[in-house]
Amino acid sequence: MTNKRIRIKDIAEKAGVSTGTVDRVLHDRGNVSPDVKQLVLNVMDELGYERNIIASTLAYNRTWRIATLMPEFHTDPYWEQPNAGIDRAMKALRHYGVVLEPHIFMLFDQNSFVQHAREILDNPPDAVLFAPVFLKESTLLLKACEEKGIPNVMINTNIENAKSLSYIGQDSYQSGVLAGRLLHFGLNDGETALLLNLEIGSYNAKHLIDKEQGFRDYFARFPGQRIEIVKRDFEDFDNKNKLTAFLNELFKGHPRLNGIFFTNSRAYKAVDCLPEKIVQKIKIVGFDLVEPNLVHLRNNNIDFLINQNPVQQGFLGVISLFNHLVKKQKIEPQQYLPLDIVVTENLDYYLRRQDELQLVV
Amino acid sequence: MTNKRIRIKDIAEKAGVSTGTVDRVLHDRGNVSPDVKQLVLNVMDELGYERNIIASTLAYNRTWRIATLMPEFHTDPYWEQPNAGIDRAMKALRHYGVVLEPHIFMLFDQNSFVQHAREILDNPPDAVLFAPVFLKESTLLLKACEEKGIPNVMINTNIENAKSLSYIGQDSYQSGVLAGRLLHFGLNDGETALLLNLEIGSYNAKHLIDKEQGFRDYFARFPGQRIEIVKRDFEDFDNKNKLTAFLNELFKGHPRLNGIFFTNSRAYKAVDCLPEKIVQKIKIVGFDLVEPNLVHLRNNNIDFLINQNPVQQGFLGVISLFNHLVKKQKIEPQQYLPLDIVVTENLDYYLRRQDELQLVV
DNA sequence: AGTGATACTGTGTGCGCACACGCAAAAATA
């Protein structure tokens, strides 16, 4: 039984040195002769030493400043969720000396993003957590972080080849594949599936492209079946009249349109504009458990929602930085969260879980 | 900004008493005059004091013994998973003084269960975590725990009205409803759905009954459709010949049998016995991400697996006891885990997540 | 007034660790 907890003191005793020396070896502070160092390392290994973070944090008596750069969430309910996860993690980590410095930018406003990024860089924190929704501006932030040696984590949206500690979010390509599979349940040979991006051009659109590719690749597995895939982008999604007109036009042009895949959390915006008769008939797959989507899910207007665990994203983002800074652990560069398939019958459990994130360092 | 951390010392100063008195109030140790107590409480409230568990654990300098009573997992791969979750939680909590005392019983052997329960009670731990797979024997254990005042948590299987701290697992009824929904995708009017319990009689069967009820209730929502539901129990599932004969007989008796709902993790045992031609045609819904099921899922022999998060069950079980013992938190008596819908396209993320349980106290 | 019991409150120590400080020996330099 190795239940006995090994302390620095135990190692020091066994190695015949002082705890100070063990500490120097432990933190690689130098000023230890090579042979003594090796001796201490051997004893540590032999006794199976594990650093006691409890006592360690207490003695460190320092704070770790984590700056976050996230979208304002009154414009888009989706962003409440990562923010909630961040909050929760921060509360759990307060006693470990982690201090949050939140920055909120406007969702469709690059300038706001840049300005807050500058504020962060002016008073460099120990780490940065952000959602790189603007490609160009985020790349600049990443570069600045690299120069100043500030570790950072991206959530929700990925920038490939970025020198970031980690990306935490979904696998966009695979979510497209999954959407294909789910829509396929309700589609027959010869029918049409619509892929609809309700998004604004300035957005970092790589993940939409990936989703589309995944979606198409799924249907390509069935060369015998002829399901037509139509893809559209639409920017003016907050204008009900225009959106309705756009959709009417689409249905007119594609009489056998029988399924829609919405590539982000805005499915409800279009469903709001469709006549009941059509909504009930066609199959709809969307993303994210935001309230307006849930209403439609419960009414069977939306058939499936793919949950990308936005709360967990924020939560894991903070935890990952903590693990890097404080626990000095290696962080996985890609942390893909599960693609949860949500229907009316299992919805409640996912909603509840968001309020119950369990946490232990 | 309430970033300033409040210490006992701060409260003592502001209230004009010593830290000792604050400590007495904090732990309700008595020996404090009512007015001083009230004063200290007011100051604590005003300053927003939160106990620093870091320093607290260090000072307590005690251990918490948690005994677990779980099935042996070579007989049934399912049980590897809760055990893995327990392990992971224990590792994270070691520095908080939590010590695990594991007991393993034989899956189909009540005597083995009773014997280990006795061992636990002979040297009472601070808390017990167990899987009440045998109804009668578990009830006895629960009663003994109550008498001795040992807090306990049940995972995986529920005993209703038990005086347990918490049940952690799935909502059986709702999982039956969900299975109905999933099978429904592939069933047409006039066809037959089979509900098959591959289970042994001694087992605590309440949850199988609940699943059946949920399944039936789902189809009852569609009185217009006539889908026949056939229910069978089969105990001798490890005898391939008998199982094959049993299934053949069933298909002969029900020519329009086009979907099977397996109520536990043993779907693979039956699928192994069915001819390829039939398997590919009929829809199958089962439970749990055990390896033999995964093979069939990847081959599209099984259409859906409902994941009941067994790893998380074990993990949460330990965490809940920790929260109760050490953090003195209130524990929810029912902790339902999500009913994950797993298909080939989202399987990998669930498998990966099991290895990455994140933890912070 | 003296004694003892009881009610209440303050002090001191140590949990395991990080780090500043100080000292001695060894090495480099004059």
Add this chain to the structure above:
DNA sequence: TATTTTTGCGTGTGCGCACACAGTATCACT
């Protein structure tokens, strides 16, 4: 050889808290 510099190592303190212990105040009863 004397002096300075560098290297190697031990000691001591404090992080916030729990708890044992010591101490003072109050009161009842001689």
